Amino acid sequence: MSLTELLVIWPGSPLLSVLTWIVVAVLLLYLARTPAHRAIQSLSRAVHSGMRLASHSVLLAEQRLVQRNKEVLLAAGREAVERSLEREFHRVNAVVRRDFSGYPALHRSLAEQIARIEEDYLESVELPPPSPEWVEAVEAVAKLPGDSRGTVDNILREIHKSATSQYKGAMEEYRQAVGNRHAILKKMMPCWRKVSQTLDEVGKTITGLHDRARIIDKKMDEYEEILAKTDKAEQMLTASSTTQFLISVVVMLIAIGGAVINFNLIALPMSEMVGGGSYIGNFKTANVAALVIILVEIAMGLFLMEALGITNLFPLIRSMNDKMRVRMIWVTFAILLIMASIESALAFMRDQIAADIHALRQSLADVEAVGMGVNRWIPMVGQMVMGFILPFALTFVAIPLETFVQSSRTVVGNVLAAVLRWFAFVLRLLGNIARYSGELFAQLYDLLIFPPLWVEQLIFNRRHHPDIIVEKEA
Secondary structure (H helix, E strand, O other): HHHHHHHHOOOOOHHHHHHHHHHHHHHHHHHHHHHHHHHHHHHHHHHHHHHHHHHHHHHHHHHHHHHEEEEEOOHHHHHHHHHHHHHHHHHHHHHHHHHHOHHHHHHHHHHHHHHHHHHHHHOOOOOOOHHHHHHHHHHHOOOOOOOOOOOHHHHHHHHHHHHHHHHHHHHHHHHHHHHHHHHHHHHHHHHHHHHHHHHHHHHHEEEEEEEEHHHHHHHHHHHHHHOOOOOOHHHHHHHHHHHHHHHHHHHHHHHHHHHHHHHHHHHHHHHHHHHHEEEEEEEEEHHHHHHHHHHHHHHHHHHHHHHHHHHHHHOHHHOOOHHHHHHOOOOOOOOHHHHHHHHHHHHHHHHHHHHHHOOOOOOOOOOOOOOOOHHHHHHHHHHHHHHHHHHHHHHOOOOHHHHHHHHHHHHHHHHHHHHHHHHHHHHHHHHHHHHHHHHHHHHHHEEEEEHHHHHHHHHHHHHHHHHHHHHHHH
């Protein structure tokens, strides 16, 4: 007997059987109304409480993550400002040592030059020219009337001659004094220029120190804000980290593009060296070898930048003494130079292989091979130059990589905090939805059994209505 036959109560009348089963189901649901409501409410409260508890836990994790991000951000900012301050103090120290270490000698030189200029100035005092009255007196003597015997004329002539001679001598002495004064002033010009140049250099040095002092003051203000853990410092460092992260990502993408070009440049000739038919797993050995060469070049670049003190990725290298670091610089540079030379040779080999492949295709196509033109040397030389330069260019990947690593800690932390915040909101929303869904299901349950509930309500009203009237009359 099938299930359909079992459900048929009234054979030949399925509608009546269905109605009968509906009545039975409604009655059963009415009888189970209270336990069903309790079950629905318990389930909704359990889901609601669980979601609220999970949301609270996620919010606590988000708060701990935010606090951790703040500590990491302030620590990174404090370290960056300390490094910047250290660099500025080193620059100021270098300027002071270079320009002010010889200040006593400079002061002595300026004092000697000023004393020499003063002596020359005293020697170049201007003598007064002969008085115009002297000329008028000579002319007046020359114009005096003589007597008839000529004695007075002779006397006046001698007086005029003597006065004219003295006037010429005085004018000659005045011209000579003026000439000597001009010579002294001309001799003073180099001293003036030297003093002026010295003062200009001192002025530039003082101006440079003043600019450095303003930068240091600004950095010290930032450092105090970071030590005080203010919101302003946090916002400033967050914005700076986001900007540095985006810039480092762009530069890293450019570096990846350069690495891809470098890979394509050496992958083909590497197949001739290690065999084009061998595989490591699912990858060609030539491709793996080319990738290893590029990674080794990048690693050597990281070590070189670290040894030069430009980056701070490996504390062990930074803690080495200067002698060991210098050795490491030369070793990594030598390895990079060798790798660059190898890549340049591989680029040359790649061009030869490409030419052979082209000649083979032409021979297979029964086309007359064209000889090597002059212009063919241009791309070959270009590939060799690229093969030599790209390893050194990839060396500078260490700088954006360090910035990417440092800024990604803050950026990723902020993103995770935002994700946790949204996840907590979703959990709280689901909890509230579960709570009100329980009430909704209870109402829907009552809606399914509304006939017996309606009857129950009528009976309840008939039982309690007279009592209410009696109570009102009383």
